[in-house]
Every structure is written in C-alpha cells, then in structure tokens.
Amino acid sequence: MLTGILAGLAAGALWGLVFVVPRMINMGEGGYSSVDLIAGRFAVYGLVAALIIVLGWRTRRLPTLRQAGAALVMSVLGFSGYYLLLVLAIRDAGTEVPSLVIGTIPIWIMLLGKPQGLRWASLLPGLALTVAGLALMMGATHGAGQEGTATHFWRGMAFVSASLVCWTVFAIFNSAWLKRHPEVNATDWANWLGIATGLGALLMWAVAGSDFQAMTVREERGTFVLLCVLAGFGSTWLATILWNVASQRLSASLCGQLIVSETVFALLYSFAWDGHWPTLAQAAACVLFTLGILASIRAHR
Numbered sequence: 001m002l003t004g005i006l007a008g009l010a011a012g013a014l015w016g017l018v019f020v021v022p023r024m025i026n027m028g029e030g031g032y033s034s035v036d037l038i039a040g041r042f043a044v045y046g047l048v049a050a051l052i053i054v055l056g057w058r059t060r061r062l063p064t065l066r067q068a069g070a071a072l073v074m075s076v077l078g079f080s081g082y083y084l085l086l087v088l089a090i091r092d093a094g095t096e097v098p099s100l101v102i103g104t105i106p107i108w109i110m111l112l113g114k115p116q117g118l119r120w121a122s123l124l125p126g127l128a129l130t131v132a133g134l135a136l137m138m139g140a141t142h143g144a145g146q147e148g149t150a151t152h153f154w155r156g157m158a159f160v161s162a163s164l165v166c167w168t169v170f171a172i173f174n175s176a177w178l179k180r181h182p183e184v185n186a187t188d189w190a191n192w193l194g195i196a197t198g199l200g201a202l203l204m205w206a207v208a209g210s211d212f213q214a215m216t217v218r219e220e221r222g223t224f225v226l227l228c229v230l231a232g233f234g235s236t237w238l239a240t241i242l243w244n245v246a247s248q249r250l251s252a253s254l255c256g257q258l259i260v261s262e263t264v265f266a267l268l269y270s271f272a273w274d275g276h277w278p279t280l281a282q283a284a285a286c287v288l289f290t291l292g293i294l295a296s297i298r299a300h301r
Helices: 002-019 034-055 065-093 096-102 105-112 120-143 150-180 186-208 212-216 221-249 252-258 260-274 280-300
Strands: none
Touching: 002 065, 002 096, 002 221, 002 252, 002 260, 034 065, 034 186, 034 221, 065 096, 065 150, 065 186, 096 120, 096 150, 096 260, 105 120, 105 150, 105 252, 105 280, 120 252, 120 260, 120 280, 150 221, 150 252, 186 221, 212 221, 221 252, 252 260, 252 280, 260 280
16 A cells, blocks of 8 residues: 555656746747647656557566457546647746645546445545645635736636546546556556557647648757656656556555546646745645645545
C-alpha cells in the first residue's frame, strides 16, 4: 500500500507541471497553438514508449488486438482529449481555477469508485476536508480577479468541465482494466498507451496544428522543444507508470484522493512561476487538501 501511495503522490507532482507549461511559452496569435503543444508532448511520450518496446523486444509484451483497442480509447480519455480541453481551459481562464476544477476529480472518483465493504462514514472526513479546501481556494482565487473577459472565463470553465469528465472516466476504467489484467505490468501498459497517444496526437497536429516550417523559425522553438520533452517524458511517460503502479495496488477511491496532490503541486508551481507567495486563505486550502489525503489513506487501511 505504501508503494502505491508514494507512486500516486509522485505522479501528482509530475502532472502538476502541465498546468504551468502552457504559460511558459507564447501561445495564441503569432505563437504556438494548443494543438502544437499537445502534439509535441504526446509525440515525445509515444517515441519514448516505442523505443523502450523496440530495445526490450525480447522481454516486452505486445498487446493483443483487444488490448490495443482499449489502449486507444484510454489514450483519448486520459491524454490527448483530456489535455486538449485542459490547455484550452487554461488559455481562457488562467491556471488557478481550472486546476481547482480538476481538483474535484477525487470527489467524483471517491463517490463512483468506493470499494465494497468500505463505509461512507469512513470516507466523509477526507471528503469534507477536500471540499472545504476547494471552496476556500476557489473563493480566494476568484476573489483576486481573473484575467480576460467573462465570456472567455466561462468558456474556459466549460472546457475544464469536459476535461474533468474525461479524466474521471479514464481513472475509473483504467483502474478496473488493470485489476482485470494482472498479467499486464505497469510499464507495458504505459508504453501501449504511449504509442496510441502519440499516433493520435500526430494525427491531431496534421489536421489542426501549425505549419511545420513556421514552427521551426520561431524564436521560442528551443523552449518549445524542451517543454515538450520534459512534459512528454516526465509528466506523461514516467507519471503514467507511477499512476499505473498506484492503480494496481490501491482502490479507485484512494487513487482518486491522491489526485488532490496534482492540484496542490499545480498551485505551488503556479505561485512559483508568478513569483509570489500564496495568500493565507490559499495556504490554508492546501493544508486542508493535505489533511484530506491523509484522512482518506487512514480510511482505506
């Protein structure tokens, strides 16, 4: 159980980085598009996964046709589709509020993925602390004002709500699939997801991405490549392996609660990028998030 918890927390720390990556580079008119960033990140993920399979072909398993189909569906729910919607949300509504909406994923997974035999009363303390933290952070962040027009903000909220649905479904289905297939280890499944995600992202870029020649002459091309490599390897390939380890060892409801760590790290990274300390209310909300995780872990023992 401890291995699963540490793996889930580490995955959350790596996933939190993707909330600030879109802010590290010029996006929009005259810059890189959301599709460019997604395609670059997931192309790196697919390339890493393919290299590992090729280099370890003697020991690495290849998926059956049915397993490959499952990986393709999961890749859209948990990666390309989810992250496209999230990047669009961050573009329109900033970093903090979308990260908080994504932070409600643990609540939905806890409600939908509760193990049989675990009483609701045991989950209430962790659930209450998480809800209180979200409410406090939402009030503190929204009260500080949001960039852009109200129309853009609410459009961003629609995008992030759709991304929340995608990842909630992915988390529950992914955990169930791995438990039904114990013969598939975490690394193999991460690699299969990576190839499916990389192919889907390249197709997306071919249809809606920027012109390749225009991308190669932009001043920020070095930063763009570096961010794609870091996000593709660390926040995707490595984080997926860690999350698969957690999914195999923990219940869906406990895994869901560990996703709160993604929100906490995303907020910390955002504060660091903006160069200011969190307010007292924001810091208190992070404490509530942490207490919620600890309470949920205790309930699942």
